Amino acid sequence: MHPSTAWTTSRHDNFGQVVRSYLQLTKPRIIPLLLIETAAAMWVAAQGQLDSALLWVTLLSGTLAAASAQTINCVYDRDIDYDMERTRHRPIPSGRVRSRDALLFAAVLAVLSFALLGWFANFLSAGLAMLGIALYIGVYTHWLKRSSTQNIVIGGAAGAIPPLVGWAAVTGELSWAAWLIFAIVFVWTPPHFWALALLIQEDYAKVKVPMLPVIVGDEGTAKQIWRYTLLLVPMTLLLIYPLGVCGAVYGLIAVTLGLRFLQKAWQLRQQPSDRDLARSTFKYSILYMMLLSAGMVIDSLPLTRSGVQVLADQVQNLTASVSMLPLG
Numbered sequence: 001m002h003p004s005t006a007w008t009t010s011r012h013d014n015f016g017q018v019v020r021s022y023l024q025l026t027k028p029r030i031i032p033l034l035l036i037e038t039a040a041a042m043w044v045a046a047q048g049q050l051d052s053a054l055l056w057v058t059l060l061s062g063t064l065a066a067a068s069a070q071t072i073n074c075v076y077d078r079d080i081d082y083d084m085e086r087t088r089h090r091p092i093p094s095g096r097v098r099s100r101d102a103l104l105f106a107a108v109l110a111v112l113s114f115a116l117l118g119w120f121a122n123f124l125s126a127g128l129a130m131l132g133i134a135l136y137i138g139v140y141t142h143w144l145k146r147s148s149t150q151n152i153v154i155g156g157a158a159g160a161i162p163p164l165v166g167w168a169a170v171t172g173e174l175s176w177a178a179w180l181i182f183a184i185v186f187v188w189t190p191p192h193f194w195a196l197a198l199l200i201q202e203d204y205a206k207v208k209v210p211m212l213p214v215i216v217g218d219e220g221t222a223k224q225i226w227r228y229t230l231l232l233v234p235m236t237l238l239l240i241y242p243l244g245v246c247g248a249v250y251g252l253i254a255v256t257l258g259l260r261f262l263q264k265a266w267q268l269r270q271q272p273s274d275r276d277l278a279r280s281t282f283k284y285s286i287l288y289m290m291l292l293s294a295g296m297v298i299d300s301l302p303l304t305r306s307g308v309q310v311l312a313d314q315v316q317n318l319t320a321s322v323s324m325l326p327l328g
């Protein structure tokens with residue numbers, strides 16, 4: 001290879017590696033689900049009449065805010081991340097990115113997120129995105145993660161902020177329905193995370209992070225997972241009644257998904273030390289939240305709404321005809 005070609009290739013490789021490292025700081029695999037929640041809340045808020053430019057700008061800003069929060073978390077947790085097998089190869093503990101550079105990166109992302117939302121949507125949504133970062137860093141990462149078994153219950157509020165951002169971006173305010181979607185994600189977070197924590201508790205024990213299974217064991221954790229799932233499933237139906245922002249199609253999806261979640265949580269309660277069950281409950285929690293959000297979107301599409309209306313009219317006509325039949 002000609003020396004100048006080799007130099008260019010290695011510069012490319014280096015650049016690629018730097019980009020990959022910064023991307024890894026943002027924990028990108030978690031972001032799509034946060035965006036799905038945001039989009040679902042926006043769709044419900046707009047009752048199917050959603051401006052696509054607003055949708056994309058809000059999703060981009062949400063990505064920037066979540067990426068900023070995750071990057072700061074990587075800086076703060078660099079000591080324990082170094083000691084845990086699962087996180088040792090993250091960019092900061094492995095020495096690929098300096099903490100100072102990561103913080104600068106996070107600041108740029110946060111400022112861009114705030115500016116985009118403030119400019120294209122409104123300052124309520126921009127402020128909520130910043131509140132999400134503050135809660136995730138201040139309340140979860142700094143205050144509770146290393147000191148309380150309830151760390152992810154209270155800290156989970158940060159992960160439930162994205163739907164509020166989406167709702168506020170569309171309507172400029174926060175209605176009961178927005179708070180209910182927030183509450184659904186909030187109550188979903190403990191079963192989601194504790195199912196995973198059952199699998200990786202040795203890592204957390206090693207660095208003295210008091211995740212629930214480390215302190216109360218498998219059985220106590222499985223019991224809590226069951227209780228939160230039991231609370232979660234009926235809560236999802238409140239969007240239909242009394243709030244009236246979702247309809248029958250969403251109801252069918254929420255009940256079907258909810259029954260399966262309850263079944264998994266119940267099985268785990270019966271066999272709390274079964275790691276395959278814990279893994280399957282964790283994976284299902286993600287699928288559950290994706291499909292529940294999809295259910296909200298499908299339900300609010302104008303096509304679905306008119307289809308349900310036609311069906312309801314047919315049923316009404318049929319009932320009227322049957323009642324007019326000369327029976328007996």
Ligand code: HEM
Nearest residue numbers: 029030033034037140152155156159160189193196286289
């Ligand atoms: C305080 C609340 C939460 C905690 C402590 C938590 C913790 C975790 C952890 C430790 C992982 C494994 C990540 C890895 O192996 O690198 C994970 C995976 C995941 N989390 Fe959560 N989570 C929380 C809330 C949320 C929320 C609100 C969402 C989105 C709505 C979410 C979505 C996901 C997804 C999609 C994955 C799978 C990523 C993959 O494909 O590996 N999490 N979570």
Ligand SMILES: CC(C)=CCC/C(C)=C/CC/C(C)=C/COP(=O)(O)OP(=O)(O)O
Nearest residue numbers: 030065066069129132133136158159161162
């Ligand atoms: C609006 C807005 C910006 C909201 C922020 C939402 C947000 C970033 C939620 C992330 C929740 C999460 C995946 C925590 C991981 O826990 P951990 O950091 O303890 O996981 P680890 O053990 O893998 O480091």
